[in-house]
Amino acid sequence: MKLNRGQDEAIKHGNGPCMVLAPPGSGKTLIVTERTRYLIEESGVRPDQILVITFTRFAAREMKERFERLTAGKNYPVTFGTFHSIFYGILKCAYGIGANNLMSEKESSVLLQEVLDQTDIESTPEVEDEEELVRELLREVGMVKNGLCHLKDFHSKYLTQDEFAEVFRSYEHQKKELKKFDFDDMLVQCYALFRKKPEILQGWQKRFQYILIDEFQDINRVQYEVIRMLAAPRYNLFVVGDDDQSIYGFRGAKPELMLYMKQEFPSLRTISLTVNYRSTEFITGAAARVILHNDTRFYKRVQSFRGRGQNVHVQEVLDEQEEAQYVTEEIQKKLDQGIKPGEIAVLFRAAVQARMISEILSEHRIPFEMRDYVTNFYRHFIVKDMMAYLQLAAGKRDRSLFLTICNRPLRYLARNSMENRQVNFEELRKFYCDKDWMLDIIDQFDVDVRMMKNMAPYAAIQYIRKKIGYDDFLKEYAEKHQISWKQLMDVMAELEERSKNFKSYDEWEIHIAKYTQELEEQQAKARKIKGERENKVQLMTIHSAKGLEFEDVFVIHANEGAIPHQKAEKKDEIEEERRLFYVALTRAKNNLCISYITQKNGNSIKPSRFVEELLGQRIK
Numbered sequence: 001m002k003l004n005r006g007q008d009e010a011i012k013h014g015n016g017p018c019m020v021l022a023p024p025g026s027g028k029t030l031i032v033t034e035r036t037r038y039l040i041e042e043s044g045v046r047p048d049q050i051l052v053i054t055f056t057r058f059a060a061r062e063m064k065e066r067f068e069r070l071t072a073g074k075n076y077p078v079t080f081g082t083f084h085s086i087f088y089g090i091l092k093c094a095y096g097i098g099a100n101n102l103m104s105e106k107e108s109s110v111l112l113q114e115v116l117d118q119t120d121i122e123s124t125p126e127v128e129d130e131e132e133l134v135r136e137l138l139r140e141v142g143m144v145k146n147g148l149c150h151l152k153d154f155h156s157k158y159l160t161q162d163e164f165a166e167v168f169r170s171y172e173h174q175k176k177e178l179k180k181f182d183f184d185d186m187l188v189q190c191y192a193l194f195r196k197k198p199e200i201l202q203g204w205q206k207r208f209q210y211i212l213i214d215e216f217q218d219i220n221r222v223q224y225e226v227i228r229m230l231a232a233p234r235y236n237l238f239v240v241g242d243d244d245q246s247i248y249g250f251r252g253a254k255p256e257l258m259l260y261m262k263q264e265f266p267s268l269r270t271i272s273l274t275v276n277y278r279s280t281e282f283i284t285g286a287a288a289r290v291i292l293h294n295d296t297r298f299y300k301r302v303q304s305f306r307g308r309g310q311n312v313h314v315q316e317v318l319d320e321q322e323e324a325q326y327v328t329e330e331i332q333k334k335l336d337q338g339i340k341p342g343e344i345a346v347l348f349r350a351a352v353q354a355r356m357i358s359e360i361l362s363e364h365r366i367p368f369e370m371r372d373y374v375t376n377f378y379r380h381f382i383v384k385d386m387m388a389y390l391q392l393a394a395g396k397r398d399r400s401l402f403l404t405i406c407n408r409p410l411r412y413l414a415r416n417s418m419e420n421r422q423v424n425f426e427e428l429r430k431f432y433c434d435k436d437w438m439l440d441i442i443d444q445f446d447v448d449v450r451m452m453k454n455m456a457p458y459a460a461i462q463y464i465r466k467k468i469g470y471d472d473f474l475k476e477y478a479e480k481h482q483i484s485w486k487q488l489m490d491v492m493a494e495l496e497e498r499s500k501n502f503k504s505y506d507e508w509e510i511h512i513a514k515y516t517q518e519l520e521e522q523q524a525k526a527r528k529i530k531g532e533r534e535n536k537v538q539l540m541t542i543h544s545a546k547g548l549e550f551e552d553v554f555v556i557h558a559n560e561g562a563i564p565h566q567k568a569e570k571k572d573e574i575e576e577e578r579r580l581f582y583v584a585l586t587r588a589k590n591n592l593c594i595s596y597i598t599q600k601n602g603n604s605i606k607p608s609r610f611v612e613e614l615l616g617q618r619i620k
């Protein structure tokens with residue numbers, strides 16, 4: 001492979017800070033491995049003094065493998081790792097913490113859920129269910145830590161300032177009591193350690209005299225600060241990145257730190273690369289037309305090394321079903337032409353958008369692999385409410401079931417009227433014996449539960465919605481929390497549709513347990529690092545596709561509300577969505593197909609503004 005001038009210059013950079021700014025497919029990863037080899041073999045740097053940092057375990061492993069292929073058989077002891085793995089190693093040496101001190105994502109969620117249960121905080125705006133609220137709050141807790149923010153300066157999207165502070169403090173306190181560290185603590189604790197113990201910092205500065213970082217645009221404040229301390233006093237800091245591919249703002253990434261570096265290190269050498277070796281001209285051109293609409297970016301010139309290639313294809317389809325059929329047929333044609341399944345990717349903004357395509361691919365017996373977490377529909381709060389009603393109808397009387405739905409719709413039943421593990425209507429009547437109007441409500445509640453006793457799930461759900469008044473409750477809920485009522489009705493419609501397949505609650509319950517187990521097993525597999533992808537079509541979110549490349553890429557569901565995501569409103573949020581779309585387009589080497597739907601649940605839906613930017617025209 002003949003390196004271009006910019007690549008050669010970057011690889012052979014001497015000492016001091018250097019930043020390589022480069023577009024997709026320009027060989028950034030290649031430069032990191034080549035430079036590491038160069039430092040050892042040409043500049044005489046000791047391999048154990050070199051630290052190479054990436055953002056994901058997958059990327060770290062791929063980088064290490066590329067380096068090992070490059071330096072076949074030499075087994076240089078260079079340290080490759082993610083920020084987390086490296087900072088964990090440092091904390092391990094300093095405090096002797098071990099794997100049992102680390103909290104898994106699941107444990108963090110459980111703890112945060114417990115913290116929420118100890119407060120009076122109700123389900124809140126903008127999230128669909130408790131599970132999503134926990135996930136979002138954990139992300140916000142992480143943002144405070146990763147951004148080295150003061151609590152008073154942080155504004156939660158979901159809780160008031162006081163509520164968020166209460167949750168944050170309580171979560172941190174209980175975690176400390178358990179002597180546990182979560183994912184983000186690794187960074188914050190390392191930062192605190194280096195500030196408190198200069199002698200420890202000096203030891204690590206001596207150990208890692210050359211630091212190289214890939215995907216630098218994804219760095220957050222605390223990572224930046226720790227690296228700055230670690231790289232001192234020599235600042236042999238070599239970073240590569242592309243501000244247009246910064247897609248982790250929602251987790252606290254600060255691409256502007258790339259700009260900041262220029263001010264902080266006046267001696268910083270900046271090298272810009274311009275050649276894209278991955279994608280054809282049609283693809284790089286289409287991607288460039290889209291990203292030009294972002295204001296906050298470094299200007300870049302990009303040339304394709306590959307020639308014109310095939311035109312980018314944009315396909316309009318009626319709905320998700322038709323889209324999945326279309327993409328599956330196109331994939332089959334590619335496979336018939338001899339393209340390996342692993343060289344084909346289907347990319348989407350959110351994992352739920354893979355539901356239909358995965359079903360149709362299975363029907364056609366096309367092997368595929370999903371990389372992302374798909375939320376379990378049965379964990380949605382509406383579904384949980386319906387299930388609680390159905391269980392009461394089936395004769396169960398657990399307190400938790402009563403607590404779930406006793407005020408959905410509002411019945412004015414207080415928690416302390418249900419003190420026992422098992423609740424019965426007689427006890428409720430006794431509790432409210434001096435309030436006639438409450439007795440009427442309880443009687444009606446009792447009648448409703450008995451009415452549903454012999455109903456099939458579909459009929460029972462109809463009864464809950466219309467006779468008990470659950471739809472009205474949802475309407476009020478949507479208004480109070482300013483969320484889309486239509487979205488809640490979509491969940492209801494989907495649940496009703498699914499309920500038709502089951503004659504009784506018991507039958508349905510068995511199905512849900514089996515489905516949940518299968519989903520969890522598939523997700524546990526997906527979490528493991530994947531190597532071999534040759535034999536399976538790759539289905540993944542755009543976030544997961546970062547850094548990867550494929551012969552053929554299908555970007556599905558390119559619609560307003562999906563990408564840009566419906567929650568993205570502010571200019572910077574839209575710009576991050578545009579960068580995501582850009583990342584998706586630039587994964588393709590030869591063929592790129594983008595599809596959008598025109599109808600969803602009977603309503604018309606618009607194509608993404610990014611598709612219009614790509615085409616250079618409005619779609620009518």
Ligand SMILES: Nc1ncnc2c1ncn2[C@@H]1O[C@H](COP(=O)(O)OP(=O)(O)OP(=O)(O)O)[C@@H](O)[C@H]1O
Pocket residue numbers: 001002003004007022023024025026027028029030031242245277278546547548586
């Ligand atoms: N000088 C070169 N000559 C030929 N091919 C090259 C050259 N430099 C890089 N490539 C090839 O271009 C492709 C993209 O390289 P690489 O994955 O390193 O890009 P990247 O800049 O890290 O991309 P991204 O930012 O999109 O993740 C790879 O297949 C790589 O082998």
